[in-house]
Amino acid sequence: MRVGLFIPCYIDQFYPDVGLATLELLERYGCEVDFPRAQTCCGQPMANTGCTNDTRPLAERFLQIFEGYEYVVCPSGSCTAMVRVHYEEYFHGDARYEALRKRVFELSEFLVDVLQVSAVQGRFPYRVGMHQSCHGLRELRLGSSSEMVGPTFNKGRQLLQSLEGIEFVTLTRPDECCGFGGTFAVNEEAVSCMMGLDRLHDHEQAGTQVLTANDMSCLMHLQGLILRQKKSIKVMHLAQILAGREVPK
Amino acid sequence: MSTKQAILDRIRKHLPQATELPALDLPAITFPDPVAQFSEVLASVGGSCLSVAEDLAQAVRTLPCFASARQIVCQVEGLPLGNKNLSEIADPHDLNDVDLAIMPGDFAVAENGAVWVSDRSVRHRAIYFLAQHLVLVVARAHVIDNLHQAYARLEFAERGYGLFISGPSKTADIEQSLVIGAHGPRSLTVLVVGGL
């Protein structure tokens, strides 16, 4: 299985270990993984600011760069959603895009749905608070949202559950937004931080030791608040936990 | 050109592709015991429901809202408990002193604790709202499961006024604190009559 690794720009620059953990997981389950160096950014920050003209060239680059792979896998729900859902307006039924979008996956859904991973070997004897990143949850449906009526499922949790010793905490608001929202974090700084701090209080009251999610952007925002407030909660991306990383000191 | 024509023209210019009128064929909740469900839901919205097997008049007389009532309007057939005749009152403002109104309900809906009443044979619709307390009498056989069934029974060919009443009047506008008895009746009691 030839996989093109799609690493979001902020993971490339600030959280390389998340990329490495993703790479290790894919190889563990038999994928031949390549990282096309020409990639930079999917264009989400530009698109979210309404600057579609600045986004278009990046979308076209993306298509060219990743066309040749059997699968494209990304450790981020929002970047995956950008390509699979929001690139539509730049390509309008273009056959190359239609073919590509079927093959672009976020990491946890790729492991569960394509690689059919049912159990992940490893030990993680900690109380884990799973943050449900919004784009992954409500655009990619990586899990059931609390607003909707229907069967409950969650691909990320399904994978984590199989780790030995892991304990999941119960939050009062299981899938409320952390407040990152891309440029929102800066444009509406006051509300963004209040949202993030509220999430952290929820995790604290629930007894979270390790806070995880499948979107490093949420975690970057929450970690920023944790560091400033000198809280003890540790932050790890889903890929890092599954790949067997130790909890950071 | 009239405003109406201008609006309609502007709308017609902007209309998207027409879609078909959807059939109302979706599954809807039903209950093994509609009366029990109705009673439970009504209680949860601040009303109360009593099953009356035999003596309706007696059942009404034992209600607290009856004991304290001085001015009573009663339009339930065969129930001579009123002392104010709605049909003889010309001005609905004169209903301001009504303590208790006992009115017939056409049917009751289990899913939401609602009773359908109307102005058919009711001279002043204000009675449902000015009375301090309201009692509605519904036949057991007319307690249905859900609102879709309700609309299957209703028709609006003529001029008229009808409404679903579910519980007493209420408000939570002061710091989300529920207060029963805001503007309309302070209590709602539904008497479900008829054999089991």
Next chain:
Amino acid sequence: MSATEITVDHPQRAKAFVHNDSRAHWHDQALWFVRVKRDRMAQSLPEWEQLRAKASQIKTHTISRLADYLEQFEREATKRGAVVHWAADAAEHNEIVLRLLREHGVKKVAKSKSMLTEECHLNPFLERHGIEVIDTDLGEWIVQLRHETPSHIVLPAIHIKKEEVGALFHERLGTDAGATDPKYLAEAARQKLREVFLSAEAGITGVNFAVAETGGIVVCTNEGNADLGTALPKLHIACLGLEKLIPRAADLGVFLRLLARSATGQPITSYSSHFHGPAPGGELHIVLVDNGRSNILGSDDYRRSLHCIRCGACMNTCPVYRRSGGHSYGATVPGPIGSILNPARDLQKYAKLPSACSLCASCTDVCPVKINLHEQLLTLRRDVARAGHLSRGKRFMMRSASFVFRRPRLYSALGKFGRWSLRWLPRFMIYGPWNPWGKQRDLPPPPRRSFRDEFRRRQA
């Protein structure tokens, strides 16, 4: 909005709201609780998602044949003795209402909740013309007494504490000083508003649903005030936006099952009144209002916002609305739906509203008529940028970012430099007013090597 504010500054207003930390959390909790009640109601109906889908289909169909349905509604309503009026905009709506009141010699009006009349600023207009208008929903009345606007379309006084209501009523109604018990205060309001109902010369109501097939209008309340206001005076004026139409009476089964459950977490409101024609000896005037709706109808992007049944569920679930309050939106309808409806009407004034949103999409998942709220909010940001309402700073940043991201080697070099700077620059140079991220958050600890550096080393 200040005289110099061309665009409603949501971020600034939100910041002020958040600043009162305990109050902001109180507001957030109050609305979250309503969301929780909605969830309980939704979960109690296995067919909930099918109901939403059906409601969405009915609205899509109705909009696609809106002109026909409006004409049918007028015919049927007229047959049953109502008089139907058409208003192109807010001004015309206000003139029609004023004319009707004057023709009937009305000086005092009992009004029950109508977001449409708020949108048209009817109250101040009538007052300027010497007519007394009393809002009779308790929350609307409280807000009216405070000379404010509602901050939520269903829970208009959600931003007001009971101590404040107590103080207000003490001053205006003579209730006991320091009294805060909601029961006591509501009882005082009941007595006072009953006098209003008994002395009102006309009743004005909104309309939740207008049925084309039967010419009927449905008004839903918990207090019974719409009915009290129209069962006593002889004149009933009902005002609605064009989009409130539904084709058949049977469709009410779908919408009434969704409305209260979505709005307040109740199975149905205390009163769901169906008016077909006037009361005996009375008059019913129905005013159909366009005010920009026919334009939105023409937009492929925003047409679905016309499905809105004004339940407020999107506001209750919106993490931003809960923490910034309805007044921060500077418009009659706030929250997610307001951040679409208002910019669609006046893009410049409301250019910042589509960005008052983290794109979490919770609103889309609670909307009973399945409006794709978060998608429309994103599309509006594109319109804001195209119309030139983005700050020059933002435009420059995005253009620069796009420039860099098209050049992998430049991007790599800048990334390396950025990380190096963060490792070596003193804290006071990194965190300052030029760094809004850094006001309450630390930047991520900068790694020595990027992922691509690590990947290259790994391959070697």
